Each structure stands twice: as structure tokens, then as C-alpha cells.
Amino acid sequence: MKMKNQGNLYQLLPLIGLIIIGTIGRYVLYGMGVQPFPNFEIIMVVTFLAIMLIRSPLALIVPLASMVGSDLLIGNPIFVGDQMNRIVLFTYSGFALIALLTLLNKNRLWNTLSQGRLKSIGLMAGLGVGSVLLYDIWTNMGWWYLMYPHDASSLLLVYTAGLPFMLYHLISGLVTFCAIGLPIILYIAKKNDHLQLQPIQLRIIHKIPAVLLVLGLIALSFTGTAATIPQKSEVWVEKSDQTSIRIIITTDSWTITDNLVAKPGDTAYSVLQRSAQENSFSIDATYYAQFDSTLINSINNAVGGTDGNYWQYYVNGRLPEVGADKYPVTNGDVLTWSFEVPPT
Template sequence: MNIKNIILKKNDNIVNELLFLTMFVLIGIMGRTILVGWNLQPFPNFEIIMVLTFVAAIFIRPAFAFLVPLIAMIGSDLLIGNPIFIGSQMNKIILFTYTGFLMISFISTIMKKQSKSKLNQLNGINIIKIVGMGVGFVLLYDLWTNFGWWYLMFPHTLGTLSAVYVAGIPFMIYHMLSAAFTFTFIVLPLSYFVFNKKNQPIETTFKAWERIPVIAITLLLLFLSFTGTAMQIPKETDIWLENSDETSISFTICGSNWGFHDNICVQGEITVLNALNTIINQHDISFESEYYETFQSTIINKIHIDSNGVDDKYWQFYVNGELSMVSCDTFMIENGDMVEWIFEPVLSLN
């Protein structure tokens, strides 16, 4: 084979991989939007991004493959309405979900040769191994994202960490069922078609440098998951009380079809929960809360007429435009802070 033919073959391979990349990304964006955004999941935590992450690693070089889960998640988050940025800060739990899929992408590229060998010779044992691999990926992903919830939202104790993992078991089981289903009915038929019907070999060799992008992006997002990307939000607002021992707060509550805004002024330091109690009493409405000893956190279950869980909406609070990852009974408000309680759907991780 002369040099010209070699170059043409390489160009054809790149074009084919870019076509695969585009196809997988579009399937991921539309699939997740339909399943999660339109609430059409056959059961909780049913998703297709995980299986697409694995398939992309099999069919596409690492430098391209990691883009599939990353672009698919970003694109579908934008369509679904999941907040990638909250104020000037990138949503940290979003970073945990993105890095979870990127870690799976990296592991899949490392195991590409072994996976391709199993898919090329489908038998009972290899089918079990491939499906088991998918379940293992989900288990690793859920362990990581649940760790993220604990790290961002709860006191850093072994007790709360174990409580978060125990609370997440039902969702992990559903997610593993999702992996078993998608790896059985997507990976296996697709591989059989490519290897047997099309007799199309899949290149398993690649240059070491092709792993650099996925490693670099994953490490960057891992770093940001723990540190955040926020710029300092100015505190000198119209409610700022300079050289004062008092704390002035801008307080907004947005319910399902009601809401109000007010400024309150209190002596000394105050938590978000204390501020809520103050503003509620001033406006003569009620709220219900419950303290969870396991998580050492107080949860607001109801404000006025809106209760958690109705229309899949829950009460969440923001301080200076940023979704808080700390319990309302421990978050200390500073002079000039802007607090918002909003009745809204919680962020989806699927």
C-alpha cells in the first residue's frame, strides 16, 4: 500500500469517527431530553449516556470518545433546564456528574482491546462479562456522584457519608437495571451487526497522547468539583449597612403562583433558617420544617401553600444567586446578602 492510500485510509477513518461522534452526541442529547426532560423514563434512573460513553470508547479514538458524554450532558442539560451555572459559579454537582462519565470514558478506553475481543466473540460468558461491566460502570458512577452530594451538602462525617450511600441504594439499583438493559439491548446487537454483518474491524490501537485530552479535562473538572469556579460576588448592595453591627438581608420567596420580596435587618449573625422564620412571621404565613438527625440538617418541607414533592418541586435556597450546598440551619448570612427561597424541580443527575 503506497503512502497516498495510507493517508486516504486515515482520512476515511477520521471522517467515520467524526460521523460516529456526531451520531452518538445527538442520540445522547435527544435521548436524555426525551427520557428525563419529558419524564418518559420507564423507571427511575433509566438513562442512555452511560452506554453511549462505552460504545463511543469502542468505536472512536480516545481524543474524540470523551466528547460524547461531555457534549451530550451539556446539550441535554441546556434543553432540560438544569443549571450549569448558578450566578457566576459553575454548579458543582454538575461537575461531579460530568467527571463521573469522563472517568467511565477513560476506563472504557483503557479496556478497549479486552472489550472488543469479548464483543467480537459473543457467547454466554462474554455477554455476562459485558453486561456486568456496564453494571460496574454504573456502580462506580453512583458511588462518585453520591460522594459529591455528601461532600457538597452534608457535614463531613463517616455517619453522614454512610447515610447518603444507604439513602441512595434504591436509585443505584434502578440505575444498575438501566445499565443491564441498555448494555444488553444496545451494545450487544450493535456489536453483532458491526462484527458479523458488516465484517467491520474496529481499530484498538492508538497513540498514547490521544489519552491526554480526556485525562486533562477530567482532572480539571475534578479540581473544580472541589474548589468551584466562582468569582467573588459584590456584597455592597442597596441593602448594605456599612460600619454596622446589624445584618441587612434582601429576602425573596418564590412559590408556585405567589411570592414576595422584602428587606430585613437583624442584630448580629443569623442563619438562613432564622432569617426565614423572621420573614415568615412578618408576612403572617406559615412554614414546616423537619430536622434529620442522620444528615444533621434541617429540611424545609412547606412554605405557605407549597409542599415538597408536589409536581416534583421542592424548596431550595440561593444566596447571592448561588444554589446552597449547606443546610439552611448552618448557613450563616452576612451583611448585604441576597437570599432566595424558590419552589422548583430539583436538579436531575440522569
């Protein structure tokens, strides 16, 4: 019983350790911007090591937990509104796919890599490059599926635009697998009798949960209708003027600008309210039942009626004919609140 508990401990420690390394490593490299070159990352090699060193198929949770943890630290939203961020699903399922393929070939890989010969170096380099290549092909297809027209020319455009990033990522895979992954595999192979980490032959029944998990993530990545392009509000990207609502609140003496990703049912008024919460400025409004509309009395202490100025709102430069609480807005719109003399 003591030996069994010790063996479980030897499995638990790498599981926790690799999750921590993956999470903190990605946060430092990507979140803090200290990459030696663009697209340098360690999640791929952490994924590979988790599968190779942890006997249980539960090793698949290492890349997923590392990505979720680092996304939370970095601030990448896993959900946008009440919907799952689908490009996140493509990212997560990409690492899970690499993990599954490694799991299915685990013993053959171990037998070659643990020998420490020139062939081992070549195999490790090939694994680094091949894993990155498969991952980038998969995630670029995700960008095409979610953000572009579903035709061959758009698909070619996505892959062409991604080539510079893929090149750096391939170098990252080559460096991390050979400089980090291979030395660790060789060390573990040498100390195997003590560490008890050499992979065991997994039965098919033990691989089924891993296969189902990965297939489930892949299926979730394609939720929605493939024949139409999803709304950009369903996809997290940088808050650019094309992928969020641009908000400009201006008087003669000050201006507030903001970008907010649209939520289902957003109006010019609800977006103003959210901007006020995020930027800590006050708004005062009155609802008039006879008009079924809300009138803005003041924003950031600029009170309507001062010197004949009142709050007017414009959407894409146009003055709407309904109240702000009745005018829907979406990503790509420019919402301007101007403290001015009303146009006649």
C-alpha cells in the same frame, strides 16, 4: 487520500450520531418523563459505545456534549449566578471517569465482546452494572461533599438514601448494555472490514490528554474548602423552600408566589425586581437619598395609600427595620410583601 478521508468520515458520523442520540435520548427520557422505570437512562451505554467505536480519544467529548446539550434542553442550569454548578461537575466527571476507564481497557474489551460468546454477554452485563455502580458511588459522594456535614454518619445517610435510585440505575445499566450495547458491538465486529471501526492500539501519548481532561474535571468538582459545607446557592437542586427564596406577594384580592435561587448580594428589593421580571408584573419604587433607602410605591398596580394600605415586607415573618434594598436575603428565607395598613 480517498480511503483516509473515508475513514475519517466513518469516525465522524458515529461521533455526531452518538451525541445526538445521547442528548435527545436523555431529554425524552428525563426531560419529558417517559422512562419505563425511575433512573432509566442511556448516557452510560452511549459513553461506552463512543469509546469502543471511535478510534480517537476525542470520543470522551460524546458524554460531555450529550450532558451539556440535554441539560440545556431540560433547563438544568450549568451555572448558578456567576458560579459553576458543582453537582453538574460531579455528574459530568462521573461519565468522563467511566469513559476513561473504558478507553484504557478498550482493546481487551473489544477482543472479548466481539466474539459473541456467552462470555461476551456476561462481560457486557458486568460492564453495565459496574459502570453504574462506580458512577453512583462517585456522584453520591458529590452530594455528600456539597450538601452534608463531612462526617461518616452523613456519608452513610447519603448512600443509604440513594439505594433505591441506585437499584433502578443498576437495572438500567444491565438492560441497556445487554440489549443495546452488545448487539451494536457484535454488528460492528461483523462489518468491521467495511466500517473500519475496530479499535486501534493507542499509544500512551495519545491517552495523556484524555487522562488530563478527566483529572481536571475531578479536580474542579472539589473546588472549594472540603472542611466547610458550601452555600446551597452554589448547588442546583429543585427550587424548594429550603434551597431557594420563597416569595409571597399578597393583597386582599390576589397573591403571587414564586421561588428564586439566591444570587450573591441579593436583597429583599433585588429579589422582588427579579420576580417581577420573571412573572411579568410591574413595580414602582422611589429612592430617598436622605434615608439612603428605597420605598415601594406599587406592585402589580396596587398603589400605596389606597384605603390606607402600603407595601410592607417581612423576612421569615419578621418586619425588618431597614429598607428592602438594604436587607440581605438568602436561600431558605421566606420573603413576604404584604399590602396592608402599616402596624403602629
